[in-house]
Amino acid sequence: MKTIELNNGIKMPLLGYGVYLVSPQDCERCVRDAIRTGYRLIDTAQAYYNEEGVGAAIQACGVPRSELFLTTKVWISNSGEERAAHSIDESLRKLRTDYIDLLLVHQPFGDYYGTYRTMERAYRAGKVRAIGLSNFYGARFVDLAENMDIKPAVLQLETHVFAQQKEMRGLMAEYGTRLMAWGPLAQGSDALFTDATLKAIGAKHGKTNAQIALKFLMDEGIVAIPKSAHVERMVENLDIDGFELTADERDAIRRLDTGMTKADFNDPAMAKYLLEYDKCFNPGN
Ligand code: NAD
Numbered sequence: 001m002k003t004i005e006l007n008n009g010i011k012m013p014l015l016g017y018g019v020y021l022v023s024p025q026d027c028e029r030c031v032r033d034a035i036r037t038g039y040r041l042i043d044t045a046q047a048y049y050n051e052e053g054v055g056a057a058i059q060a061c062g063v064p065r066s067e068l069f070l071t072t073k074v075w076i077s078n079s080g081e082e083r084a085a086h087s088i089d090e091s092l093r094k095l096r097t098d099y100i101d102l103l104l105v106h107q108p109f110g111d112y113y114g115t116y117r118t119m120e121r122a123y124r125a126g127k128v129r130a131i132g133l134s135n136f137y138g139a140r141f142v143d144l145a146e147n148m149d150i151k152p153a154v155l156q157l158e159t160h161v162f163a164q165q166k167e168m169r170g171l172m173a174e175y176g177t178r179l180m181a182w183g184p185l186a187q188g189s190d191a192l193f194t195d196a197t198l199k200a201i202g203a204k205h206g207k208t209n210a211q212i213a214l215k216f217l218m219d220e221g222i223v224a225i226p227k228s229a230h231v232e233r234m235v236e237n238l239d240i241d242g243f244e245l246t247a248d249e250r251d252a253i254r255r256l257d258t259g260m261t262k263a264d265f266n267d268p269a270m271a272k273y274l275l276e277y278d279k280c281f282n283p284g285n
Contacts (some may be wrong), residue, residue: 001014001038001040002014002015002218002241004178005152006128006154006175006225007153007175007176007178008129008153010101010129010130012041012069012154012178012223013039013040013041013158013223014116014129014221014222014224015039015041015068015221015223016039016042016043016069016215016225017030017031017039017041017042017227017234018044018225018226019031019043019048019050019054020044020045020050020069020182020227022053022227022229023050024049024053025111025231027050027052027053027054027057028053028054028057028060029057029165029211030053030229031053031054031057031061032054032057032060032061033223033231033234035057035063035068036061037231037238039234039238040063040068040069041069041070041223041225042054042058042068042069043072043225044070044071044073044095045072045073045075045104046073046074046075046087046106046142047073047106047278048067049095051091053071053220054070054094055094055097056096058070058095058096058097059096059112062118065097066194068101069097069100070100070101071103071104071225072100072103072104073103073104073105073106073117073134074087074088074103074104074105074106074115075087075253076107076189076274076275076278077112077126077278078108078205079105079109079111079112079114079115079116080110080111080114080117081114081115081117081190082184084115084118084206084229085170085279087122088103088119088127091103091186092127098127099126099127099129099155100128101110101128101129101130101131102129102131102153102154103119103122103123103131103132103134104131104132104133104134104156105119105132105134105136106135106137107135108132108137108140109184109271109272109275110263112144113144115146116131116133116190119159120148120149123266124126128175131150132152132177132180133152133154133155134156134157134191135157135265136155136265137262137265137266137279138168139159141168141171142171145174151175151176151177151263152175152177152178152179153166153177154178154179154180155178155179155180155181155224156179156180156181157179157180157181157182157261158181158182158183158184158222158248158261158262158263159179159180159182160181160183160184160185160186160192160213160217161186161192161213161216161253161256162256162258162260163186163257163258163259163261164180164220164254164257166257166259167259173231174283178221178222178223179221179222180224180225181217181222181224181225182225183262184214184224184225185210185213185226185237186225186262187262192210193208193209197252197253197255198212198253200214201252201253204249206242207245210237211236211237211239212245213253213254214237214239215243215248216225216242216245219245240253
């Protein structure tokens with residue numbers, strides 16, 4: 001598995017497995033399948049309500065913990081110094097581990113400065129090997145990166161062939177922050193699986209649109225975490241070594257970029273939706 005080096009020197013796999021919308025019941029089986037298939041990076045979050053499944057899988061999988069790379073994220077309802085501290089300990093307990101490889105602030109809402117300060121403390125205490133952000137754009141990202149002692153090692157953003165995050169990648173380079181793509185298959189959009197450019201390139205290499213889309217991200221040095229509950233797709237998404245995209249092919253894929261994401265984190269309706277989501281699952285808050 002190819003790796004990248006983060007701004008604090010630790011290594012992170014370039015391809016991993018995400019478990020958003022994998023039910024708590026299915027999660028252990030899915031993560032065990034993913035690890036058996038060869039994935040070593042697993043991406044979960046407090047708000048996915050399946051950290052226990054990930055923990056059970058990593059305990060039972062037979063692969064040493066040191067060979068796995070676990071990412072989780074602090075949710076809005078756990079923002080602020082005290083709540084975040086408690087939630088990190090809860091995540092460690094649910095994940096059945098004494099350290100998290102990468103911990104992210106999940107959303108740019110709530111007291112995320114307090115959360116980040118707590119994450120810095122967890123990092124110094126050895127509970128976390130790297131810290132970063134998710135869904136922070138533009139000025140919000142710069143403000144936090146400028147003001148915090150530990151520069152974000154990773155920023156997780158919606159990224160795929162139609163949303164290549166060129167502007168953000170320029171900003172992130174100033175802080176040595178690496179891009180991690182959520183929704184790397186455009187969240188299962190038909191537009192990606194039927195795209196003619198990807199199809200023509202795939203035909204030359206005997207690969208599917210999904211494989212070409214993931215290979216492109218890997219070539220750009222972007223970590224991708226495609227999700228599938230099906231073993232054949234887990235295998236397909238991992239099977240992207242053993243061929244190379246040409247410079248012309250990469251250029252053609254670069255031209256698919258629309259500069260637009262599906263999710264807009266500057267939209268007040270998005271903030272309200274995420275705060276409602278939070279209330280749904282945490283009626284006491
Ligand atoms: P994705 O781009 O990984 O697409 C997943 C969809 O594509 C699923 O419906 C799956 O069945 C389908 N699929 C997967 N492989 C396929 C293949 N080879 N052929 C055909 N269909 C295939 O979208 P995602 O799950 O939303 O994103 C991946 C991961 O990113 C998540 O699981 C989660 O870990 C993370 N994520 C993070 C955030 C965030 O706010 N930070 C948001 C969404 C997702």
